[in-house]
Amino acid sequence: MASPSALRARLTEINEEMDALKARLRLLAIERRKVIGDLDCIVYPVLTLPPEITSEIFSHYVLDPHLGRPRTSTPSRGPFALAGVCQSWRDICFSTPCLWASLRIHPDQAWVADDFFHLKCCLQRAENHPLDLHVSACEPRSTLPMQIYSILSHYVPQIRAFTFSLDTPFSFPNEEIGGRVPLLTKLTVNITAKNNTPVMVTAFRDAPRLREVCLSGASLRWISLPWIQLTHLEYSDETVPSCLQVLEETPNLEVLDVSLARSHSDWVVVTARYLTLPRLHTLRFSYDP
Structure with a gap:
């Protein structure tokens, strides 16, 4: 063990080191406050832009x-x-x-x-802004679409563009998304019904601004729309007679995009029919027998 004089000398050294460290800490604290003050004085341009x-x-x-x-x-x-x-x-x-007015719901x-x-929060924050909504398909026999459409039904007057997909056959919930859709300009329907089971869509007949419609897998026999006012129409996987029957009701079409995938025998019943679309300027047509 060290002598008493050696221990007292070491204690003195330790006290001096501690005093030096405390002095250093005080200097660092002063410098730290100065750096923080300088940072607070900096004006970031991105935070000074008008809202x-x-x-x-x-x-x-x-x-x-x-x-x-x-x-x-x-x-x-x-x-x-x-x-x-x-x-x-x-x-x-x-x-x-x-x-918050554009939203894809999966x-x-x-x-x-x-x-x-x-x-609900997103739709509420959109306030009165027109809504662009996309609802993806869900699992068969799921009740989720019904719950979602029930929420969307409170915002029908604001819907401007609406896309929905259905994996399971049922009548589209006209009681939820029904009545007048005053701002609707574009409608996209994607249906993959099993066993060719009809999916009746009748909720958009009163849409005075509807001009563009895209249909995939939605048989024209299963959907009721204000065809006469359309200027843009796209559809696929449909028979020729059904297509012509609808096109006879769309004299204002400017853009037509058709993709057919049916047997060649469909043409037999329409060889003697004529169709006039006086405003059409763009036509895309594909047929894969």
């Missing part, structure tokens, strides 16, 4: 926002990412309705109450 300019920039950033898991990997940039950056951006996002069995809550 209306920032919201315009945000509107160009937002791309294909969706709820749920899409079946294909598509890029998605929604307003939630922007709202999570800082309080200022959060306030701008929540006060910019157009950021229901699946993993959906929980929070998903429906987020859907």
